[in-house]
Every structure is written in structure tokens, then in C-alpha cells.
Amino acid sequence: MMTNEENYCFDVGGYLIVPGVLTDAIVAQLNEAFDATGHFDGMLSWEGEQRELFRDLLVHPVLVDYVNQLCGTGFRLEQLPRLITDDPAAKLSFDGKLSGGDEPRDQARAYYHQNDRRQCQLVRAIWALEDVAAGDGGPVFVQASHKTNVEMPTGLEEGTQDLGLVREIPLKAGDLLLLADTTIRGLRPWTGAGRLRLLDYGFAARGVILEAGSGADAFETDEPPWKKELTPAQQTVMHKPGKSDTTPPKTLIAQGDDCLVAAADEAIHPSFLHRDPDSGIDAEEFFFWDLCGHLVIRDIMSPEDLALANEAIDRFESDIVVQEELSRGSTSLAGTGRPVLNTLLDLPEPWCGPFRRMVAHPAVVHRLTWMGGSGFRCDKPTAFCAVKGTSGHALHDSNEPLNPSRSYVYKNGRSFCEAITVTWQLRDVTDADGGFACVPGSHKAQYRMPPGVRSCDDDMGLVVHPTFKAGDVLLFMDGAQTHGALAWHSDMARRSILIKYSSRNFNRSGGDFAHPEARWGDVVEGMSDAQLSVMRGPDRDNHSGNVPRLDVAGDGDIQVLYERSGGLYSGATPDKPLA
Numbered sequence: 001m002m003t004n005e006e007n008y009c010f011d012v013g014g015y016l017i018v019p020g021v022l023t024d025a026i027v028a029q030l031n032e033a034f035d036a037t038g039h040f041d042g043m044l045s046w047e048g049e050q051r052e053l054f055r056d057l058l059v060h061p062v063l064v065d066y067v068n069q070l071c072g073t074g075f076r077l078e079q080l081p082r083l084i085t086d087d088p089a090a091k092l093s094f095d096g097k098l099s100g101g102d103e104p105r106d107q108a109r110a111y112y113h114q115n116d117r118r119q120c121q122l123v124r125a126i127w128a129l130e131d132v133a134a135g136d137g138g139p140v141f142v143q144a145s146h147k148t149n150v151e152m153p154t155g156l157e158e159g160t161q162d163l164g165l166v167r168e169i170p171l172k173a174g175d176l177l178l179l180a181d182t183t184i185r186g187l188r189p190w191t192g193a194g195r196l197r198l199l200d201y202g203f204a205a206r207g208v209i210l211e212a213g214s215g216a217d218a219f220e221t222d223e224p225p226w227k228k229e230l231t232p233a234q235q236t237v238m239h240k241p242g243k244s245d246t247t248p249p250k251t252l253i254a255q256g257d258d259c260l261v262a263a264a265d266e267a268i269h270p271s272f273l274h275r276d277p278d279s280g281i282d283a284e285e286f287f288f289w290d291l292c293g294h295l296v297i298r299d300i301m302s303p304e305d306l307a308l309a310n311e312a313i314d315r316f317e318s319d320i321v322v323q324e325e326l327s328r329g330s331t332s333l334a335g336t337g338r339p340v341l342n343t344l345l346d347l348p349e350p351w352c353g354p355f356r357r358m359v360a361h362p363a364v365v366h367r368l369t370w371m372g373g374s375g376f377r378c379d380k381p382t383a384f385c386a387v388k389g390t391s392g393h394a395l396h397d398s399n400e401p402l403n404p405s406r407s408y409v410y411k412n413g414r415s416f417c418e419a420i421t422v423t424w425q426l427r428d429v430t431d432a433d434g435g436f437a438c439v440p441g442s443h444k445a446q447y448r449m450p451p452g453v454r455s456c457d458d459d460m461g462l463v464v465h466p467t468f469k470a471g472d473v474l475l476f477m478d479g480a481q482t483h484g485a486l487a488w489h490s491d492m493a494r495r496s497i498l499i500k501y502s503s504r505n506f507n508r509s510g511g512d513f514a515h516p517e518a519r520w521g522d523v524v525e526g527m528s529d530a531q532l533s534v535m536r537g538p539d540r541d542n543h544s545g546n547v548p549r550l551d552v553a554g555d556g557d558i559q560v561l562y563e564r565s566g567g568l569y570s571g572a573t574p575d576k577p578l579a
Contacts, residue, residue, distance in 0.1 A: 014146035014183035022174040040083040074547040079202030086190040096159030098186040122181035128171035129197035136192030146180035212247040213519035233259035249375040254362040269373035273413020292440035293481030301471040305354035312351035330455035333392030341383035375504030386488035395484035405506035406479025421478035426495035434486040442482035507538035
């Protein structure tokens with residue numbers, strides 16, 4: 001386990017130096033490999049014994065111990081290794097300019113700490129192959145900038161000022177530097193007597209999406225026939241994460257009664273900080289959303305779509321499936337299993353129409369954009385069709401235990417919600433009916449949920465049950481806010497259409513497991529099972545107990561663990577060796 005001093009250093013400073021990890025012999029072999037090839041990247045694909053030196057560093061026992069604690073178990077390689085060197089052939093810039101910082105916040109790289117749990121989404125593991133002494137120049141950084149809330153000053157970014165903040169990083173050959181990726185850093189002109197050689201690997205937490213990888217068929221999937229019938233906007237919002245043509249994902253722009261598809265480099269994430277009248281954010285909506293964790297938008301559906309959607313459920317009522325009872329031992333929520341209809345997008349025309357229009361409806365896209373930023377995607381809609389006596393759903397989530405893919409952060413006027421569920425109401429819901437319930441403000445909770453609140457048997461007056469009119473839309477923080485459902489008491493069946501949206505940053509929508517071969521291609525040829533386990537693509541099963549993960553045995557050997565802890569979302573997640 002990391003010592004308190006190590007934890008404090010990384011948490012406060014954004015870095016940690018682990019001295020003397022590599023032996024002199026290993027350092028010499030790594031340097032000889034670079035000397036022999038004359039290349040500074042592509043090491044994992046080199047021929048013969050040389051590549052094994054760099055593959056072994058993927059799963060070095062000391063690195064695994066630390067990155068398990070910094071990124072979380074199930075971490076993976078996100079960026080292929082490269083050599084930071086003063087060799088002119090490497091064409092690196094040593095102009096002193098700086099980059100990084102956590103403003104604006106990048107959820108896929110960010111640092112999290114909550115309830116004694118920590119997850120640094122992207123950690124740079126930098127191996128020193130030569131000494132770097134004070135005054136040599138080379139790598140510099142700004143301490144504690146991995147959690148900054150303010151944009152970096154221009155002079156600091158351009159390297160014309162250091163404001164007394166820029167520090168060098170003295171290292172000895174064989175040292176391991178662990179750096180939070182959002183730490184502000186750069187390269188100053190190298191003045192050392194020897195050569196600069198730092199070997200840089202980028203390790204990410206299990207569900208992060210940053211790059212598509214180098215495999216030719218990364219995340220190749222078969223598209224259902226109905227997807228070709230969707231509008232460009234509808235297809236965009238239902239993109240598969242991690243594919244080369246959707247990473248980064250395209251942007252949807254709501255304009256009146258339509259949505260336009262823009263390029264990924266036009267990403268939008270409106271800010272609320274300056275009360276910008278052109279931001280498109282309603283002040284009262286934003287206040288309510290941040291305060292409560294959910295928001296109700298009134299009268300969104302057209303009368304025609306509302307009538308057609310109800311007609312569709314009536315017509316295809318025989319396709320409704322009764323699922324499990326979800327009260328989890330509650331007295332007040334007990335009842336029969338929950339009836340659902342999952343085939344809404346597969347229905348024939350015209351009955352599929354209103355549900356397809358829901359997935360990229362301009363009014364919803366507009367709000368999802370300021371709630372979590374552009375690039376979001378959704379799962380297929382599901383109709384909740386509870387009848388009288390259907391059980392409620394025990395309250396759950398509040399992002400406990402910590403899982404960044406379900407989180408909410410308010411920062412510098414922006415809402416960062418990684419998972420949002422949109423629920424379209426096809427019928428009125430009164431106080432007496434039942435259905436959706438939540439604990440307003442629970443998305444900021446720092447304590448575990450009491451059992452009485454979970455069961456609603458003793459909710460201390462905290463649980464709220466919003467009411468709706470047909471045509472209303474509910475948006476709530478799915479995962480961040482504590483939510484569930486009350487038992488259904490009305491003689492009229494519930495008609496709610498749930499669509500789960502995930503942010504651009506995480507794979508949370510299911511789908512096939514990203515096999516190492518699909519992500520990296522020939523890079524992974526001949527790797528061991530341990531090495532393959534960190535070459536996966538972003539996992540849907542990003543709870544730590546459901547993904548292949550590394551452990552260092554007492555004798556220093558690396559073991560791959562496959563045991564599952566429940567809540568499995570992808571049947572393709574390996575439960576045995578891949579090699």
C-alpha cells in the first residue's frame with residue numbers, strides 16, 4: 001500500500017517519484033535498444049527481444065502496485081509509449097510552453113477523490129533512463145495544477161512567465177515518475193551534460209475513452225437495419241464509443257425544430273458562470289438541476305407523437321416482458337415484477353416514429369448539451385408499463401462507491417454530468433400513482449445512503465415523487481442522484497419511455513468487449529495474458545470486479561484476476577485467459 005506521505009504528495013502535488021525501480025542492467029538494456037534502432041516510438045511492435053523490454057514495463061510489479069491505487073484496478077494502456085529525448089530526430093519542442101491543467105475540466109483525464117476512494121483517470125508513468133539534475137532543463141511542471149479551477153494565464157502557457165510556479169523534476173536513472181495527466185507541464189531547453197531520455201507510458205482507468213487506438217477494426221460492430229433509417233442527428237447520438245470515425249464523437253447542435261450534425265472539433269459545452277445571455281441556458285432550470293439533480297420540462301411532445309406513441313404500446317402490448325421485482329426487501333415498495341417494452345425502435349412505421357424522434361429531440365439535445373457537454377450517446381428507449389401492484393425500485397446510486405462514469409461535478413459555471421436518463425411521460429402521473437422517486441441534492445452526498453431511504457420505509461422526509469402531465473419530460477442524473485421508483489397504485493398503467501444517455505468520456509452503453517486485437521492490431525501479437533489485460537479498449541463493465549485486472553503476488557509475479565462481482569453488463573467480458 002502507498003504510504004500516507006506518498007498519497008499526500010500525489011494528491012496535493014499531482015506527482016510522485018518512486019526511486020530506483022529499474023536496475024542498472026535493465027536501464028542499460030533499454031538504452032541499448034534505442035541506440036540500436038534509432039527510433040523513439042513503436043517499441044511494443046519492434047522485432048525480437050528488444051520489444052519485450054518495453055512490453056515488460058507494461059506490467060512491471062512496482063508500476064502495477066501504484067497504478068492500481070492511482071487509476072483503480074483494471075487500468076489499461078491508453079497511449080502507446082514514446083521517448084522524451086533531446087535528440088533532434090525526435091522533433092520535440094523545448095520552447096518552455098506549458099499545457100495541461102484541469103480547466104476546462106476533462107473528465108476522461110481528471111483526478112477524483114471521494115470517501116477515501118481515488119481514481120486518476122489518466123496517469124503518466126515516466127521511466128528515467130538517464131539522470132536529470134537540477135538546472136538541466138527538460139521536463140517542468142506546476143505543482144497541484146492537476147486540480148486547478150482557473151484557466152492558465154497566457155504568460156505561463158506561452159512560457160514567458162513562470163510566476164514562481166514552474167518546477168523542474170530531478171530524476172535518477174531507474175526512477176519512476178507518476179504524474180497526473182492534467183498536471184500543467186512542458187519542456188524547457190535541455191542544458192544537461194548528458195542526454196535526456198524519459199520513457200513515457202499513458203495508463204487510463206478502465207472505462208475512459210480518449211483515443212480510438214491503432215487497430216484497423218477497433219470496435220467494429222454490426223449495425224441494425226433500422227439505424228440506416230434514422231436521421232443523421234439520430235444516428236450521431238447513437239454512435240458506438242471508441243470507433244475510429246466517432247472518437248472524438250461528432251457534435252449535435254439543436255436549432256429550432258431540428259438538430260444539425262457538426263464536426264467533432266466544434267465540441268460545445270456552454271458555461272453558466274458569467275450568466276451569458278447567449279449561452280442558451282435557462283437560469284431557473286440550471287439552478288434547479290444543480291440543486292436537485294433532476295429537471296422536469298413541461299409539454300415537450302407534440303399531440304400527434306403523444307397519441308401515436310400510446311397507440312404503439314397498445315398495438316404491441318403482447319411484446320411487453322415482465323422483469324424482476326426490484327423492491328429489494330422493502331415493505332412499502334413491494335409488488336410484482338416490472339413490465340417493460342424494449343423493441344420501440346424496431347417497430348414498423350409509423351409506430352416507431354415518435355420513439356426515434358425522442359432520441360435526438362432538439363429540446364432534449366439542448367439541455368443534454370449544457371448538462372454534460374456535446375458528444376453524448378444513448379441506449380435504445382425502453383417503455384416502463386407498470387400496472388397496479390407493480391413493485392417499486394429500491395433507491396440506489398448517489399455515486400457510492402465512487403465511479404467517475406456516473407458522476408456529477410459543477411465547475412466554473414458548467415454542469416458535468418456523465419450519465420443522464422431522459423424519461424418521456426405518455427400519461428399523467430399524480431401524487432397517488434407511484435413511479436419515479438428521488439432524493440434531491442443526493443448527487444452531492446458524502447455519506448452512504450441510510451437503509452430507510454433506500455427502502456423508502458423510513459425516508460426521513462427526503463424522498464420526492466414528482467408529478468407529470470402527458471407530454472412532459474424528466475431528466476435526472478442517473479448514477480449521481482439517488483433515485484428509484486415507488487410502487488404503482490393507479491388503475492391506469494404507467495407509460496414512461498426511458499432513454500439512458502452517456503457522456504463522450506466513458507463507455508457506459510454496453511456493446512461488445514473491446515478485444516486487444518481490435519484496438520491495437522499487430523501491436524499485441526505474441527503478448528502474454530498479463531500484457532493483453534492492459535491492452536483492452538474501454539470497458540462497459542467498468543466496476544472493478546468485472547474486468548480483467550492485475551495483481552502482484554508475494555513473489556513479485558503478475559497475476560490476472562477474472563472473478564466477477566456481479567452487475568455484469570457485457571457477456572463478452574473475459575472470464576478466462578485471452579492469450
